[in-house]
Amino acid sequence: MKEDVEVVDLYDLRYSDLVLLSSGQVASSSSSEELDRLDLVRRQIMEALGPAGPGLLAISGVPNASALRRHLPLARKLTFLDADHRKRILKGHNLGSDVPLKNPGRSVSSFAMQLSYAYAFEKHTLLNSEDKDLRHIDSDKATELQDNEYTNLGNNLKELGFCMMELGRLLARVCDSVMGGQEMEQSLLESCTAKGRLIHYHSALDGQLLKQAARKKGGISKSGRKQSIADHTKLTGGSGEVGPCSSIHSNLWQQWHYDYGIFTVLTAPLFLQQWCPQAGEEDRFEDCRFEECSGYPSGHTYLQIFDPNKNIILMVKTSPETFIVQVGESAEILSKGKVRAALHSVGKPGDFENLSRETFVVFLQPAWNKVFSMSDYPMKHISSGDQCLSLESSEEKKRIAEQDFQKIVPPLTSRLKDGMTFAEFSRETTKQYYGGSGLQSNR
Template identity: 55%
Template sequence: MEGSEMLQLYEIQYSDLMLLSSSSSPCSHYQEKMVMENLGPMGPGLLAVTDVPGASLLRRKLLPLARKLALLCPEDRKRILRDHNLGSDVPLKNPDRNVSSFAMQLKYDQVPESIESKPSHENENMDGIGGFEDDGFDNLEHMFNALGFCMMEIGLCLARICDRHIGGKELEQSLLESCAAKGRLIHYHSMVDSIVLRKAGQRKGSSKSNNHARRKENLSKSSNLETNGNEVRSCEIHSSLWQQWHYDYGIFTVLTDPMFIQSSHQATEESKLSISSDQECASPSGHSYLQVFHPNKNKVLMVKSSPESFIVQVGESADILSKGKLRSTLHCVQRPARLENLSRETFVVFLQPAWSKTFSISDYPMEHCNTRVQPLEQAEENDVSDQDQNALTLEIQKIVPPLSARLKDGMTFAEFSRETTKQYYGGSGLQSNK
């Protein structure tokens, strides 16, 4: 929904976040109130952290590598991932994928002392980034860890602040007891990227089989390309979303403000399409293309954040552990319309409890996280935009399994995550064929 209402995130500076999370420092009651309002049950379930020392350079160097990795030949990509202790949690052999993701476990016992002791203004885990001189893969693992540890610190600081309102230290302790967070470097494919990968996969497959003619015929039917300068037109039917609607099921998700890359391309002999160059560009619409559903407003909102900020989303585990005092964020990622050569790059850290963490829901309001829908008969009395929002809400309900169907009292986090994955993507899951 390109015309969605804009949500300008509440922003807190990194230095203020450090002070606010320190029990020994005087805190701003207004800032703390705003943090809880935005992460709490009446808010959208997310906010932004700005002016993180040293993070800007790391972001600019690391994010373009997502696309470079995604478009490498499989043998080279496998070697680089192995050399830098990275894996992938998406089927990279699938040429029709919309997303490429490269993952690593980030261990708390390897995080600089500044995270586990009192917060510091100096952000020691940024040391050494001045030595990065190119956009190659030589420093991939180092950059992955450095930016990941910085984002883990943001999550831990927010957990301390939230714990003061919830009572006890359950959120912070749950994060530390997990021993690790998961970092993901994510490339959201442009249509051009998808076509290049699909053609490469078809050429590879045709060399090993006798169905080359049939594959070529299918390609001709499914894709009609007209190449002219920086424009690629595709008649393929494709989703308007890079990532379907869902909740994250951890405690916090911390992600970079996205980077957008515009590729130029050229047709070569035998009608092969190749990427000739690429460059970073501003968001064509001025927002992040991250969409959230705000239950209290019964609306889908397009998220706008400051360049180079970090966005923090509340996951379902935080919602459960806080007894509903935090609001998990229902979200998706939209694909820009009519911009087939634009890709989106981001880095995400998922902060979650230990797999053995047990959930008690005896006093949790189970209806809290279920998407609430304005009745159709009321929507008919409103304007067209309200009716469109109501119809979209109903569609979201059809593909997002309610928390009450996935969570049982006494479940461990491991059991909850398995059941959640099953109901989203399993053989009979609501998004198994989406």
């Protein structure tokens, strides 16, 4: 990946403003100047999430943001645990994995958990908890939590997940207040659960370590090698294996796609710089070390979006202390196009081969039986490939953008039918992305 990319600075929504706007008590307690300021914040939120914006924003000033994200390096540590040890830890904390961890050629390791709205409200979430040990984690407490990292793994991820669920719910309430009604927030609450995912994006050195470990345990079978190639293609874009559109789909940690829920809430990523004292000696890879980067090596997150209005790919920039909220296709459908899903991928840092990326993601979605109606839907705003038809750029650029992305991203119009439930929509979406004849299938 070229490092001289165009960057988009996300709109920075202060947590205090998010709470105030979602409280419904603004008018009774604010001066005219404050009302004008908050009205501007509302407009900026909708501009960031709407058809003319990037489809995502950042939330800063969240209580205990630093302490909440301190556990992110555990994603890498879990990746390199002995398989039996890792299995016991994951089972003990109600975690699973949605990638084949036996595949040494994978570029991503992911550890998933279910999060309950009922449990989050019972605990009042981290943001509203009266538990002082959770609300005010000092440096000594944070160090203790790290020393006992696996003992507290499940609880730490839950607290982080509940915090992120609350951010998404409050933002949905603000969007509802602007658009009228309560459909987005109510749809989140009706789902009862959300999915959290702790993700480690592998460095080049990680790949060598995993392959070495596999060889020491008896080698990789022929079928395992085939699966490695297939999964590598699926998870990373195949490093150029996707054919004619390799110019925009190659060298990726995560392939271009739309999230199909309502909101995806992410921690700003943490990067780990890794090195091996005896890099030339394969039998010394176990001596490799890593340390946390104080910021972003290239000044951005490596989360990249496609801007259909300008027909360009933009790299997302935000502070390491923020949370990112990204619009999904369900929100676009429920809002009748007033907010727009973001076409996005995660790029690999070409100039930093031994850099890994750690993040925690929470997927907020409607209930599985939520019915989507296409009545009064402005089809010209519909996302997923169809956007390329309305770009205000040269006809040649339109043609290239349309051809490239439609080879790897199935259009929303091919996956969504009037009267579909969210369950049906999600199955059709997964089928068209990853099914046997899908655009990003393992074939």
